[in-house]
Amino acid sequence: MKPSAPDIAPPETTTPAPAAKPTLMARFKALLLEYGPVAFALYWLSFGLSMVGFWAAIRAGFKPEGVGAQAGTWGAAYVATQLIKPLRLGAVFVLTPLVARIPPVARFLERNRHKWSDLL
Numbered sequence: 001m002k003p004s005a006p007d008i009a010p011p012e013t014t015t016p017a018p019a020a021k022p023t024l025m026a027r028f029k030a031l032l033l034e035y036g037p038v039a040f041a042l043y044w045l046s047f048g049l050s051m052v053g054f055w056a057a058i059r060a061g062f063k064p065e066g067v068g069a070q071a072g073t074w075g076a077a078y079v080a081t082q083l084i085k086p087l088r089l090g091a092v093f094v095l096t097p098l099v100a101r102i103p104p105v106a107r108f109l110e111r112n113r114h115k116w117s118d119l120l
Contacts, residue, residue: 024089031096036116038105039096046088047081054080 022030031039054077071079081088099105 027093028089031093032116035096035100035109036113038100038109039092042096042099043088043092046091050081050084050088051077 028039055073058073058076100109
């Protein structure tokens, strides 16, 4: 009688499980570690431009419906800005490395990288 083959493969033949995709906050933290104040500034610049843009659109005659309609102009602009947060974060992830290639920005990052890499 032959011994039956085990149901489990030997450890050396198993393939490792693929690494889990990092969370958005983990990716944003890694972006901050690499590019520091450039990523931080682009994030807040995108927030400010979106907020002012929505405020101007509402003041120019765009009539929001739903929750934002009862909140006033700045409140509606804030709600709209929060609704496009994934798009703004995507823009920050794409634009930060491009802005960091600009020579004065690249020199700034090289000279000051040690200042923020210890903070996070």
